[in-house]
Amino acid sequence: MPPRRPTSAHAARPAPPGREAGLAPHVGWLAAGSAREGLLVDWPGNPSGPLEALSVVPLDGPAVEAAVRDRRPVVLLFEGGDERRPIVVGLVQSSTPLLDAVLGAGLASSPAAAPAEGDERRRLLRAEDELVLQCGKASITLRRNGKVVIRGTYVETRSAGTNRIKGGAVKIN
Numbered sequence: 001m002p003p004r005r006p007t008s009a010h011a012a013r014p015a016p017p018g019r020e021a022g023l024a025p026h027v028g029w030l031a032a033g034s035a036r037e038g039l040l041v042d043w044p045g046n047p048s049g050p051l052e053a054l055s056v057v058p059l060d061g062p063a064v065e066a067a068v069r070d071r072r073p074v075v076l077l078f079e080g081g082d083e084r085r086p087i088v089v090g091l092v093q094s095s096t097p098l099l100d101a102v103l104g105a106g107l108a109s110s111p112a113a114a115p116a117e118g119d120e121r122r123r124l125l126r127a128e129d130e131l132v133l134q135c136g137k138a139s140i141t142l143r144r145n146g147k148v149v150i151r152g153t154y155v156e157t158r159s160a161g162t163n164r165i166k167g168g169a170v171k172i173n
Contacts, residue, residue, distance in 0.1 A: 028044070130143050
């Protein structure tokens with residue numbers, strides 16, 4: 001599929017002061033595409049809309065589909081500095097992959113972790129017998145019988161309002 005290039009009516013955006021247009025890397029996203037048919041990319045301030053892009057990184061079908069679905073950031077350079085000729089040089093890697101997996105759209109199709117029905121602002125995680133969140137010496141365990149166990153070398157609770165402890169019996173130490 002030949003690259004779709006904008007007409008002359010679509011000029012590249014002006015360069016920020018002190019640098020030429022198209023020479024600095026841009027962070028954009030995969031707008032559409034597949035490994036076979038090519039990639040369409042877009043970025044903030046792009047006056048032309050999504051453009052076909054070359055890629056210097058291998059992207060298989062599932063990786064492209066996931067990047068498009070999740071609007072995963074990509075790093076773009078431009079052939080000859082021309083913003084009408086983008087090149088994908090990599091996918092931006094998350095610094096919080098576990099948090100992204102729990103909160104992100106990637107788990108929306110999983111029955112174990114899906115948004116509550118009709119509410120994309122809340123994520124529901126389910127486990128048959130026990131659910132454990134663990135990081136180093138800290139953990140939160142939810143058990144089927146209703147027991148919640150919070151463990152750590154230091155446990156702190158804070159509240160701008162009331163911090164209430166309720167139970168059939170409350171034991172301290």
